[in-house]
Amino acid sequence: MLVITTNLQLNTFLNSLHKKESLGLVPTMGALHKGHLSLVEKAIRENQSVMVSIFVNPTQFNNKEDLEKYPNTLEKDIALLSSLSNQITVFAPSVEEVYKNNIVTKKYDFQGLDRVMEGEFRDDHFNGVGTIVELLLNLIKPDNAYFGEKDFQQLQIIKKLTQIQDILVTIIGCPIVREPHGLAMSSRNERLSTKTRNEASFIYETLKTAKEKFGTKSASKVKDWVTKTFLENNTFELEYIEISDIDTLKPIKRKQKGKKYRAFIAVYTENVRLIDNIALN
Structure with a gap:
């Protein structure tokens, strides 16, 4: 598997691709799980070449401790991707x-998409996301x-980003992948105790009801x-519940x-923040 770490190597690789060959990108921050792999599998089905970026982006963390605790598992991630296909290229x-x-966060006008839900609780988060995704x-x-x-608000904001920055790319949203007990897959789930992870079906069951x-x-x-x-539950603390136009x-x-x-929905448990969502109609 080809692993690229510099822009020079990236340009050499991109120049080697056939002009008619479609390229699919799956941007990640690593600590890959089955949710990420489902995105990669879809990209493989729909493109001749697939690249997975692995980069923990500092500009989208408003909590320094969260950034410091974010897992770095590059070797494991590469092994997981290799199990799918050796034709995947990794940009790390x-x-x-x-x-x-020069770590600078750009400012964007997302026309209000960034001011609700996650935007209310994570200051400047979506500007940080926009900065790295545009790059x-x-x-x-x-x-x-x-x-x-799972990051549906982020998905809508990235679609808006490509419009306002005039970036020629098709943004494709993929369904949430869940653990057997219903918890939406996330790299942060690894920080939960086994007991709490098993009890986390409460979040999805509440959403379904x-x-x-x-x-x-x-x-x-x-x-x-x-x-x-949630007030009647002692394990999970509700940060917000919102019902919104998609x-x-x-x-x-x-x-x-x-x-x-x-x-x-956004929930705290064991100092870990979990988000989830569900289509209502």
């Missing part, structure tokens, strides 16, 4: 190679780029029910015909 640059000793897309110039729907209730009840009543349910991400006041909605 250093922070110095990416930012040239990677312009460096690699993929035809298609794949992102998971919220979806059922949304069929007959108002958004505000569903949110109140979710809040009450296009604007604005919280809904009243259901409208023809509109699609999604419930978004």
Whole structure:
């Protein structure tokens, strides 16, 4: 498997590709799991060449401790990718190679998509995401780029990023992959105790029941029910529950015909922050 660590090596590789060969990119921060691999598998099916970037991006962490604790498992990640295909190319640059000793977060106008939910609790997070995604897309110039729907708000923001920055790429969202007990797969799950990880089915079960209730009840009543349910649970602390229009991400006041909605949730347990979401209609 080819592992590229510098921009010079990257340019040499990209120049070697046939012009008619489609290139799929799966951007990751490493600590790969089955959720990531599902994105890579889709990219393999839909492209002649596939690149996986592995880069822990400092500009999207508003919590320094979270950045320091983020797992670095490059050798394990490469082995996992090799089990899928030896034709995958890995781009694993250093922070110095990416930012040239000038770590600066760009500012974007995401037209309100970044001001709700995660944006309310993670200051400047989406500007940091936009900074690295724009950089990677312009460096690699993929035809298609794949992102998971677990970070649905991020997915919508990246789609907006390509519009406002006029980046020619197709952004493809992929379904959430869950652990057997329902917890959305995340690299942060590794920091949970076995007991809590098994109990985390509570989060997804609550979301599924919220979806059922949304069929007959108002958004505000569903949110109140979710809040009450978490208050009665001693393991998971609810940070927010929101029900939003999937296009604007604005919280809904009243259901409208023809509109699609999604419930978004953020939860703390054992000093680990977990997010999840579910389509409601």
